[in-house]
Amino acid sequence: METLINGIKTEIKMGRASILKSIKENKPAFISIPEIDIDFFKEEIDFLETFKINVELVGGNITELSELKHLNTEIKNKYPKAKRIVSDISASNLGTVSITKETDPHTLENVDLAIIKAEFGIVENGSVWISEDYFPIRILPFITNDLVIILSKKELCLHMHDAYKIISDRERTFGLFISGPSKTADIEQCLVIGAQGAMSLTIFLV
Amino acid sequence: MSHSEKAAIFNKNEAKVNWHDKALWFVREKRDTAAHKVKGWEYLRELASGIKANVLSNLDNYLIEFETNAVKNGIKVHWASNAEEHNKIVHSILSENNATKVVKSKSMLTEECHLNPYLESKDIEVIDTDLGERIVQLAKETPSHIVLPAIHKTKEEVDELFQKHLGTKPSNGNPEYLTNEARKHLRNKFLNADAAITGVNFAIAETGGIVVCTNEGNADMGAHLAKVHIACMGIEKIIPKEAHLGVFLRLLARSATGQPITTYSSHFNKPALGTEMHIVIVDNGRTEQLSREDFRSSLHCIRCGACMNTCPIYRRSGGHSYDATIPGPIGSILSPGKDLTKHSSLPFASTLCGSCTNVCPVKINIHEQLYKWRQLIVKDVKQPLIKKTILKIMGKVLARPKLYAIFGKSARWMLTYAPRFMVYSKLNTWGKSRELPKIENGNFDQWYKNRNKNG
Numbered sequence: 001m002e003t004l005i006n007g008i009k010t011e012i013k014m015g016r017a018s019i020l021k022s023i024k025e026n027k028p029a030f031i032s033i034p035e036i037d038i039d040f041f042k043e044e045i046d047f048l049e050t051f052k053i054n055v056e057l058v059g060g061n062i063t064e065l066s067e068l069k070h071l072n073t074e075i076k077n078k079y080p081k082a083k084r085i086v087s088d089i090s091a092s093n094l095g096t097v098s099i100t101k102e103t104d105p106h107t108l109e110n111v112d113l114a115i116i117k118a119e120f121g122i123v124e125n126g127s128v129w130i131s132e133d134y135f136p137i138r139i140l141p142f143i144t145n146d147l148v149i150i151l152s153k154k155e156l157c158l159h160m161h162d163a164y165k166i167i168s169d170r171e172r173t174f175g176l177f178i179s180g181p182s183k184t185a186d187i188e189q190c191l192v193i194g195a196q197g198a199m200s201l202t203i204f205l206v
Numbered sequence: 207m208s209h210s211e212k213a214a215i216f217n218k219n220e221a222k223v224n225w226h227d228k229a230l231w232f233v234r235e236k237r238d239t240a241a242h243k244v245k246g247w248e249y250l251r252e253l254a255s256g257i258k259a260n261v262l263s264n265l266d267n268y269l270i271e272f273e274t275n276a277v278k279n280g281i282k283v284h285w286a287s288n289a290e291e292h293n294k295i296v297h298s299i300l301s302e303n304n305a306t307k308v309v310k311s312k313s314m315l316t317e318e319c320h321l322n323p324y325l326e327s328k329d330i331e332v333i334d335t336d337l338g339e340r341i342v343q344l345a346k347e348t349p350s351h352i353v354l355p356a357i358h359k360t361k362e363e364v365d366e367l368f369q370k371h372l373g374t375k376p377s378n379g380n381p382e383y384l385t386n387e388a389r390k391h392l393r394n395k396f397l398n399a400d401a402a403i404t405g406v407n408f409a410i411a412e413t414g415g416i417v418v419c420t421n422e423g424n425a426d427m428g429a430h431l432a433k434v435h436i437a438c439m440g441i442e443k444i445i446p447k448e449a450h451l452g453v454f455l456r457l458l459a460r461s462a463t464g465q466p467i468t469t470y471s472s473h474f475n476k477p478a479l480g481t482e483m484h485i486v487i488v489d490n491g492r493t494e495q496l497s498r499e500d501f502r503s504s505l506h507c508i509r510c511g512a513c514m515n516t517c518p519i520y521r522r523s524g525g526h527s528y529d530a531t532i533p534g535p536i537g538s539i540l541s542p543g544k545d546l547t548k549h550s551s552l553p554f555a556s557t558l559c560g561s562c563t564n565v566c567p568v569k570i571n572i573h574e575q576l577y578k579w580r581q582l583i584v585k586d587v588k589q590p591l592i593k594k595t596i597l598k599i600m601g602k603v604l605a606r607p608k609l610y611a612i613f614g615k616s617a618r619w620m621l622t623y624a625p626r627f628m629v630y631s632k633l634n635t636w637g638k639s640r641e642l643p644k645i646e647n648g649n650f651d652q653w654y655k656n657r658n659k660n661g
Contacts, residue, residue, distance in 0.1 A: 016285035019441065019489045023266040026497035031263040033446060034256035036453065040246040054466060101479050105431050106397055124244070124456075125466035138478050139430035142423045142470075160467075161452040168448065172279070172413055172475035177455070179467050182423040186338035186354065188361045189229050190381040195337060196392055197423025197470065 038161045047123050047156045048205075054126030058180035059193055061202040064153075068206050071150070075115065078202055079146055082113035088134045091117040091150040105139040114144035114198075120155035121203075122163050122177070128203065129167060131175030138174050147181070147198040153205050208551035213523035222360070227521040229357065234515040236464025237565065243466075244456065253453045255569035258506035261444055262496060268411040268444045269487065275414025276485060279476045284486045289319035292488045296321060296403065296436055297328055299484050303434050305330070305400035309392075311418070311425035312336040313405030314352055314509060315438050315488060318531040321403075332403075333395045335424040337388050344371045350525030352532060353462045353511035358524050392424070402428030406439035406485070407508070408454060412447045415475035416485065419458065419468040426472055435477070436484045441492050442505040454508060457567035461510040495543045500578045504539045506568040513562035513572055519555050528552060535562035539575040542583070550587040553579035592633060611651065618645045 055062045063074060072094055086108070087095030092115045099108070116135050118128035128149055132138060141147055157163055167175070182197030193199065217223055241247050261268060273283045284299075286292035292315075300308065308325065310316065310332055322332045322343075334343045338355035342348060344367045349355030356364070361379030368374040368384055372391050377383045404425045408417045416437055418425045429435040445454065459465040477483035496502055514520045514534030525533035530541040530549060538552035553576045562572040603613050620629060622645050630637045647653070 015287045015291055015489075018287050019285055019487070019493065020266045020269065022489065022493035023269070023441070023496065026493050027265055028263050028499070028502065031256075031259045033260040034253050036253060036449065037249075040249045043245050058465065058467075058469070109393075109397060122467075127467050127471075137430075139427070142426045142430065159452070160456050161449070164449045164452045172415060172473070174475065174478065175473050176426075177467060177471040179465075179469055182421070182469060184337045184385060184422050185463075186336070186341065186356050187364050187379070187381040187384055188359075189232070189354070189357070190361070192381050192385040194389065195385060195422035195424070196335065196389060196396070196427045 036161060038159075041159055041161065043158065045123070045158075047158065048153060051121055051123045051126060051156055054123065055180070055203055056126075058126045059183055059201075060126060060180040061200065062205065063202065064205045071204060071206065074204060075113075075148055079113050079148070082146065084111050085113045085115065086111050086135075086140060086144065087115035088117050090134070091115050092148075099137050099140070101136045103137050105137050105143070108137060108139060108143050111140070111144045113146050113148060114140050115148045115150065116141055118149045118151045118155075118203075120157055120163070120166055121151050122158075122160060123156055124159045125177075125179055127177040127179035129163060129175060129177055131167075131170065132173045133171075141176075141178065142182075142197040144198055146200045147178075147202070149178075149201065149203045151203055151205055207529070209523065209527050209529070209555040210551065212527035212529060213519075213555070216524040216527050217522070223522055223524075225360075226358065226524060230515045230521045233354075233463060234512070234565070237461055237512055237515065238464075240460040240464040240466060244460070250453055250457055251567055251569050254457055254508075254567055255503075255506060257445060257450050257453065258568050259503070261442070261446065262502060262505055264446075265441060265444065265496070268446060269441060271411040272409055272414055272444055273487075275412070277414070279414050280483070281414065281477065282482065282484045284484060286486055286488045286490070288490050289488075292319045292438065292486055292490065293321050293324040295486050296438070297325060297330075299434065299436055300325070300330060300401055301328075303401060303482070305432075305434060307395075307399050308332045308401050308403060309335050309395055309399040309424075309428040309432065310403040311405065311420060311428055312339055312355070313403065313438055314349075314531060315405060315440050315490075316403065317348065318490065319438075319488070321438075333392070333399075335392050335395065335428060336420070336422060337385065337424075340388060340392065341367060344368075348526070348531070350533065351511060351514055352509050352534075358526065392427075396427045396431050399428060399432045401434040401436060402432040403436045403438065404429055406437050406443050407458070408445050408451060409439055409443045409485070410446075410448050410451070411444055413475060415448075415473055417451060417455075417471060417473050419455075419471050421463075421465075421469045423470055426470060429472075429474070430478065433480070434482045434484070435474075436486065437474070438486045438488060440488055440490070442507075458508055458510055461512040461565065461567040491544050495540070498543065501539060501543060501575055503570050504536065504543075504572075504575060506570050507536050507540075508568055510567055512565040512567065516561045516565050518557055518559065518561070523555065528555065535572045535576065536566075536570070539570075539572060539579060542579050546583065547587055550583050553577075553583060596633070614649055618649065621645050 121128045181201045182195045184195040341356040350358040365379040374387045406416045407419045459468045520534040541549035560573040
C-alpha cells in the first residue's frame with residue numbers, strides 16, 4: 001500500500017510538470033482579457049413582475065405576501081402535510097428538526113420541508129442565491145422533499161453580472177444559484193419535475 | 207466502421223430517426239427563443255470567445271493560480287497527463303478512503319478516460335446518477351449526446367430496462383412513474399455512497415473554486431452526502447475571474463436546453479466540515495490540440511451541445527454513429543486530434559452548412575475546422591477507391607469546358623434513357639435514398655445562347 005501511494009505521488013508530480021511545460025511550449029502569444037461593459041445589458045423592465053414570470057417559467061411557485069406576519073400561515077397552507085421541517089430561524093419558526101454544522105447529513109433523509117432565506121434574486125432567470133450562511137448542512141436544499149425560499153422584494157438584481165458583484169466579497173465556502181425544483185427531461189424529452197433534488201420550490205416574497 | 211456506415215444502421219428505423227430529428231430541432235428552437243430574449247446576446251458570445259482566447263494564451267499561469275488558491279482553501283489538487291494517470295489517481299484517492307461505493311454525476315471527461323470500467327475492474331461500484339446516464343449505464347451503452355445522454359432511447363425501451371434492473375412495473379413508458387422510480391433507486395445509492403465523483407463546468411483561477419451545473423441535483427446529492435468528493439476537469443475548464451461566470455452561466459443553459467439557467471449552479475470553494483475534496487486536472491491530449499493553430503479554439507468548448515441539436519447530420523444519424531466520446535460537430539473536430547485514423551470519417555459527417563458555428567456560444571468556427579481536417583485527412587488517410595477515383599475524374603472534367611459539356615450531355619441522356627439499375631448503381635451514392643431530378647428542356651448553356659439570340 002505504502003509503495004503504491006508513494007509511486008502515485010511521484011507520477012502526480014510528473015503530470016504537473018509535464019502538463020505545465022507542454023502548455024508553455026504550445027500556447028499562443030498572450031491575448032488580453034476583454035472588459036465586460038454591462039451597459040450593453042441595461043434594460044428598463046419591471047424587476048418584480050419579470051422575476052415572477054421567470055420563476056414560473058423555471059417551474060417554481062411564487063407567493064407575494066402583504067405582511068411578514070402571514071408567512072407561517074401561508075407556508076402551512078401550502079404544505080399542510082409537512083411534519084419534519086428544517087427552518088432557518090431568521091426566516092420562520094416553523095422548524096421541528098434542528099440542525100447544526102455537526103449534524104450527519106444522512107439524518108436529513110426524511111425531511112419534508114426546508115425553509116431557507118435567500119440573499120437575493122436574479123430577474124433575468126428567476127433564480128435566487130442561497131449560501132451556507134443560511135443552511136448549516138449543505139445537503140439540505142437538495143435532500144428535502146419540498147423547498148421554501150424566503151426572499152425580500154427589495155433584493156432583486158437584473159442579471160448575473162450584477163449578481164456576481166453582490167457576492168464578490170462573500171466568505172467563499174459553498175453557495176448556489178437555484179432556479180425552480182429539480183427536473184429532468186431524460187425520458188423522451190418529457191419534462192418531469194422532481195428528479196434527484198427537491199420536488200417543489202416555492203418562493204415567498206416578503 | 208465509418209460514420210456513414212453506422213448512420214445507415216441508425217437510419218433503418220425511420221420512425222425513430224424522424225422522432226430524433228424533430229426532438230433535437232425542438233431543443234434548437236427553444237435555444238433560439240431563450241437567446242432572443244437576452245439583450246446583448248451577440249456581445250455575450252463575443253465576450254465568452256474573448257475570455258476563452260485569453261485563457262488559452264495564459265493557461266499555465268491560470269492553472270498554477272487556481273491550484274494555489276484551491277490548496278489554500280483545503281482542497282487537494284492532482285494532475286494527470288493522460289487517462290491512465292487520471293484513473294490511477296481517482297482509484298488511489300478511493301482506496302486511501304476505503305471507498306467501494308461511488309456515485310458519479312455527469313462528466314464527459316471520465317467517459318473519455320473510461321473511468322467506470324477501470325474502477326469496476328478494481329471491485330468498486332460506480333453508479334451514474336444523472337437519469338439519462340443511468341439509463342445508458344443500465345443498457346451497457348455510452349451517452350449519445352453530451353447533454354441528453356439517452357436521447358436515442360424510446361420511453362418503452364427505458365420501461366423495459368427499468369423492469370429488468372430496478373424491478374419496476376410495466377407502465378407503457380410513463381415518464382413520471384419511471385423518473386420517480388429512478389429517484390427512489392438513486393436516493394438509496396446516494397445515502398450509501400462512500401465517495402462522489404463529479405465533473406466541473408468552470409474552475410476559477412482567482413478563487414480556486416469550481417462550479418458544477420445540473421438540473422436534477424444529482425451532483426449535489428452525491429457531493430454533500432459522501433465523505434469524499436472528487437471533481438475531475440480538463441485543463442481548459444479554467445476561467446480567470448469569478449465575474450466571468452456571469453458571462454458563461456448566461457450562455458450555457460440557454461444554448462443547451464433553452465432554460466435561462468440550470469436549476470442548480472453550485473459554487474464549491476471549501477470542503478464541508480469532516481469531508482475531503484479533491485480536484486483532478488487532466489491533459490489527455492489537450493495540450494497537443496493547443497499546439498494546432500487551426501484547431502486550438504475547439505478548446506473553448508463549454509459542452510452545451512447546441513451544435514449537435516442544430517446539426518442536420520447529427521439529428522439524422524444519432525450520436526452513436528460518431529463512435530467517439532463527444533459526438534456531433536464539436537466532437538468531429540476534437541476526435542481527429544486524438545486518433546486521426548480511427549476518426550477520419552468524422553469531419554466528412556457534415557454538410558458544412560455552418561449552423562453549428564452560428565449557435566456556438568463561444569464562437570468556435572466549427573465548420574471551418576471541419577473543412578481544415580478534411581484537407582489534412584485526404585493527405586494522410588487512405589480514402590475509399592470509388593470516392594478517390596470519382597473526385598479525380600470530376601476534377602479533370604470541371605477544369606475542361608468541352609469535356610464538361612460532353613459529360614453533361616451524356617449524364618442528361620443517361621437520366622432520360624438509361625435503365626434504373628444503371629443510373630442507381632453503387633457508384634451513385636447520391637441516389638441511394640433519393641430520386642435524381644427529371645431532365646427537362648436541354649441545358650443551361652443552350653438556353654442562355656438561345657435567349658441571347660431572341661434578344
